[in-house]
Amino acid sequence: MTRKDRTEGIYSRREVLDESERRQYCQLQLKELLSYAYRYSEDVKKRFDRAQFNVDKFRVLNDLKHIPIIKKKELIFLQSMGPRLGGLLTKDLGELQRVFLSPGPIFDPEDRSEDYWGWTEGFYAAGFRSGDLAQITFNYHLAPAGLMFEEPLRNLSCAVVPAGPGNTNSQIEIMQKLRVTGYVGTPSYLMHLAQKAEEAGLSLRKDLFLEVAFVTGEKFSEKMRSTLEKKFDCIMRQGYGTADVGCIGYECFHKSGLHLSNRAYVEICHPDTGIPLKDGEVGEIVVTAFNRTYPLIRLATGDLGYLDRTPCACGRTSPRLGGIVGRVDTTARIKGMFVYPHQVEQVMARFEEVKRWQIEVTNPGGIDEMILSIEAGQFNQEEELLHLFREKIKLRPILKVLAPGTLPPQIRPIEDKRTWD
Numbered sequence: 094m095t096r097k098d099r100t101e102g103i104y105s106r107r108e109v110l111d112e113s114e115r116r117q118y119c120q121l122q123l124k125e126l127l128s129y130a131y132r133y134s135e136d137v138k139k140r141f142d143r144a145q146f147n148v149d150k151f152r153v154l155n156d157l158k159h160i161p162i163i164k165k166k167e168l169i170f171l172q173s174m175g176p177r178l179g180g181l182l183t184k185d186l187g188e189l190q191r192v193f194l195s196p197g198p199i200f201d202p203e204d205r206s207e208d209y210w211g212w213t214e215g216f217y218a219a220g221f222r223s224g225d226l227a228q229i230t231f232n233y234h235l236a237p238a239g240l241m242f243e244e245p246l247r248n249l250s251c252a253v254v255p256a257g258p259g260n261t262n263s264q265i266e267i268m269q270k271l272r273v274t275g276y277v278g279t280p281s282y283l284m285h286l287a288q289k290a291e292e293a294g295l296s297l298r299k300d301l302f303l304e305v306a307f308v309t310g311e312k313f314s315e316k317m318r319s320t321l322e323k324k325f326d327c328i329m330r331q332g333y334g335t336a337d338v339g340c341i342g343y344e345c346f347h348k349s350g351l352h353l354s355n356r357a358y359v360e361i362c363h364p365d366t367g368i369p370l371k372d373g374e375v376g377e378i379v380v381t382a383f384n385r386t387y388p389l390i391r392l393a394t395g396d397l398g399y400l401d402r403t404p405c406a407c408g409r410t411s412p413r414l415g416g417i418v419g420r421v422d423t424t425a426r427i428k429g430m431f432v433y434p435h436q437v438e439q440v441m442a443r444f445e446e447v448k449r450w451q452i453e454v455t456n457p458g459g460i461d462e463m464i465l466s467i468e469a470g471q472f473n474q475e476e477e478l479l480h481l482f483r484e485k486i487k488l489r490p491i492l493k494v495l496a497p498g499t500l501p502p503q504i505r506p507i508e509d510k511r512t513w514d
């Protein structure tokens with residue numbers, strides 16, 4: 094059986110709009126969305142009025158920053174405020190197709206419109222093609238993922254095995270007997286399937302027929318990608334989205350970051366002020382999907398990322414998220430700078446003698462102080478370490494060199510001990 098070409102082609106013309114076409118398209122979509130939402134969503138009306146935001150004054154993308162962001166956590170409370178999910182919806186619940194419940198607990202409405210969750214272009218970019226048989230290992234019960242990912246496969250004329258999570262042995266048997274070509278699920282579950290299949294004596298390349306995998310919901314490292322791609326001889330691509338808005342970004346064949354979805358406008362903002370940051374700066378991913386039924390305007394996802402506008406070899410012109418680098422609530426902001434555990438780790442990895450490390454933040458007298466403790470038997474590169482730290486993280490810590498075994502066995506990379514009165 095010859096394999097399909099999974100690398101060429103673009104699903105939608107919107108993926109290749111030039112910069113000014115894209116800007117105009119987003120401006121028009123946003124303008125229509127804001128007017129509609131102001132008219133039909135009680136919550137949006139309240140929010141705009143409170144911020145004295147006049148919909149008629151919206152002209153350019155930059156005007157969006159005058160609308161306060163909604164933190165994802167606020168949805169729990171807002172949805173409980175009355176009918177139509179506290180006025181967030183612009184129609185009655187009975188006019189929808191489905192209502193899901195995801196952890197939080199937050200309700201996720203799904204309308205009856207075509208490609209409601211917006212994943213089709215992303216699945217095409219990942220390499221799914223007409224005639225694929227895809228096994229979906231996400232949950233179908235209450236949470237939206239299972240059914241959410243059926244939608245793009247149906248649109249691309251693929252068939253689905255709605256396997257759901259668990260029952261690993263049956264999953265492997267199905268994959269083998271039906272010659273399943275596509276996988277949809279978390280990367281770690283695919284790894285688990287691979288291990289179990291190998292333990293059962295199967296050859297992943299000869300006894301299974303996987304050609305393409307779409308993964309999401311977890312951190313997906315390049316190491317894991319290359320391991321799994323080699324094991325199965327398949328293409329693995331990831332997507333990024335939320336249960337509230339659906340697709341936000343997806344990878345293409347060139348794996349150069351996540352192309353932003355064409356059905357949403359994405360900003361990278363300062364997590365406190367909601368003010369958009371410059372390209373390349375790390376901030377909170379704030380998304381406005383062009384969704385009139387559930388207009389979550391400027392939803393702050395809690396995820397941290399940055400934008401890359403350099404051209405991509407695939408021909409798609411949308412800016413790309415250069416990966417999701419962390420969560421707002423697990424990242425410390427010290428002296429106004431973000432300090433990400435993975436960045437510190439990158440610095441520490443350069444010094445072989447450093448076995449373990451921890452950052453402790455305090456604020457004596459209201460001023461942030463950062464202590465970097467490292468465990469090392471012998472260490473005489475203090476200046477180099479501090480220099481590299483400052484180059485990468487833009488801050489100079491107080492360095493403490495400790496004997497191995499001094500730090501407690503279970504530590505958080507960044508321990509925030511600041512007090513706020």
Ligand SMILES: [Zn+2]
Binds near residue numbers: 347406408
């Ligand atoms: Zn691309």
